[in-house]
Amino acid sequence: MKKNLIERGKKLIYWYSKEKPLYLLPFIFFSLFIWILVANATYKFLNLKKKEKKKKVIAFTSLYYNGNAKAVYEYMRKDKNYMCYWIARNRRSFLDVKRGGGYVVYCYFPFVEAKHILNTDAVVTNDSFLPILFPHKPKTIQLWHGVGPKGIEGDDYTLCDARCVSSRYTKRRHIELWNAPPEKLYVTGFARMDFLYNYLKIPKEKLLEEIKIKNNRKIILYAPTFDIGLWPWGNPYKEFEKLCKWCEENKLTLILRLHPLAKINKRRLKKLIKKYDGVYWLDMPKEPDTMKLLAVADILITDWSSIYTDYFLTKRPIIYLEVEPEYYTKKRGKPEIPPEYRAGEIVHNNEEFYKVLNIVLEEGNRHKEKQEELLKIIHGNVDGKASKRVAKVIEELLHRA
The missing domain is CATH 3.40.50.12580 (CDP-glycerol glycerophosphotransferase, C-terminal domain)
Structure with a gap:
């Protein structure tokens, strides 16, 4: 467990260094540390878990504003029953979402949009769920960012409530190779293929x-x-x-x-x-x-x-x-x-x-x-409707909550 946390920490620093200067890292750590304290205290004090909301709040994220998460975000943000926002991990993504008229939270300084984060019902991602941002446990939907021939160690399916896969064949591979729980796998197609x-x-x-x-x-x-x-x-x-x-x-x-x-x-x-x-x-x-x-x-x-x-x-x-x-x-x-x-x-x-x-x-x-x-x-059948199928999975999970 300790080794796994160290590896995740190293990976986080590496990804950060790809986009931003390392001398800012201490300030980022301090910002996130303060956020954890404030977010947890605020969530408990306001008793947000029991509060009813007019709209379900869904967060979307990826390393950049692209891929499966972007496709589903752009599809679902049109639905007035949901409040959808993007968690940006770099300046480029932040500006791309802003230009498109969307709601966006900067991952390393989330205070400005605290209301959205503390009320989030589901997180949809191409990779990380960014659990450090949430004092509660929203529903988690993993879309992933590629389906190919490179060997992988498998996935920790306990981290997500749903994993959307590209076809019946890949669903079978997940079950056979990595003992994935079938009830968590949803055949939707890759949403980015709609683009x-x-x-x-x-x-x-x-x-x-x-x-x-x-x-x-x-x-x-x-x-x-x-x-x-x-x-x-x-x-x-x-x-x-x-x-x-x-x-x-x-x-x-x-x-x-x-x-x-x-x-x-x-x-x-x-x-x-x-x-x-x-x-x-x-x-x-x-x-x-x-x-x-x-x-x-x-x-x-x-x-x-x-x-x-x-x-x-x-x-x-x-x-x-x-x-x-x-x-x-x-x-x-x-x-x-x-x-x-x-x-x-x-x-x-x-x-x-x-x-x-x-x-x-x-x-x-x-x-x-x-x-x-x-x-x-x-x-599977690439028909330009994968985002719609993923949206149905998200809706199903939220209504189940």
């Missing part, structure tokens, strides 16, 4: 304008997982620059989308990318909406990232960089999606990569049928 489903109906030019990409060339999206870093083979910076040059020579646009946990030299990478007009570095702080990037990309290059399962909906080519399969499928834990479900072109070195990239540009998607088959297995 991609709708983006694919919008003219590409409009989406390009929104993400500020200036040309109409074919677009390659390179989105590796965090363990890989920048590039898996050879010197990562030299090899990535080789790809930048190759794209420029072949009149292609390249978008780099790194995982928030990727360990890279940001200054060096920024300097490298500045040399090329057709290369865009669009990480989450710059463009939180991954679905928008998937919608405009003509080719996806990835490795063991779960991003490919979402990209199946586009019916476009995928190239997988095959790196350390033993590590991803065994040492890390059991994968929710088996590695053989990576339909597309799998390459093992730089030479194979460029050979296959040329083939894909000439022939298009050679694995379209298999990808369509796997999309149904992994994501």
Whole structure:
């Protein structure tokens, strides 16, 4: 237990350091410590547990304003029966919600919106439930942020009242691999897929304008997982620059989308990318909406990232960089999606990569049928209504309370 708390503390500090300077950490700890004291005292003094409310209050959160939590938040905030608000963990998310006219609480200084937090009936998240903010125990709904082939240790299902999964197949995997309680698993589909489903109906030019990409060339999206870093083979910076040059020579646009946990030299990478007009570095702080990037990309290059399962909906080519399969499928834990479900072109070195990239540009998607088959297995019927199904789960839990 003690070891687990230490690990969670380390992870919290790491995530904080990705967004804000470490010298502010003592002030943040002090702020949250005062909040815990004030929130607990206020909740007990006002006897909020027994007070009836006109509207149920629902909190939504994620590392950035994106993903499944955002999709459900934007769907439910239109319902006058609920008071929905977002808990922002960084400045970008705070401003995004404000611009959209939504209610938002800053995670590290929650006093301003204390009324919402102390009256929260449910917390909906892509990852953490942020229990430190709540003196009571609201209902908890876990949506998670990816369904893919990377091994995981499983989940602590005691932390949530409901876990929404992408399909009947993934529900079965949770039960078989991690002994998940079936009554807590709800097959809703991934709500963020509603965004991609709708983006694919919008003219590409409009989406390009929104993400500020200036040309109409074919677009390659390179989105590796965090363990890989920048590039898996050879010197990562030299090899990535080789790809930048190759794209420029072949009149292609390249978008780099790194995982928030990727360990890279940001200054060096920024300097490298500045040399090329057709290369865009669009990480989450710059463009939180991954679905928008998937919608405009003509080719996806990835490795063991779960991003490919979402990209199946586009019916476009995928190239997988095959790196350390033993590590991803065994040492890390059991994968929710088996590695053989990576339909597309799998390459093992730089030479194979460029050979296959040329083939894909000439022939298009050679694995379209298999990808369509796997999309149904992994994501079920993608119909643009997953957010509505998640909302029903939340409503059911709240009425049960």
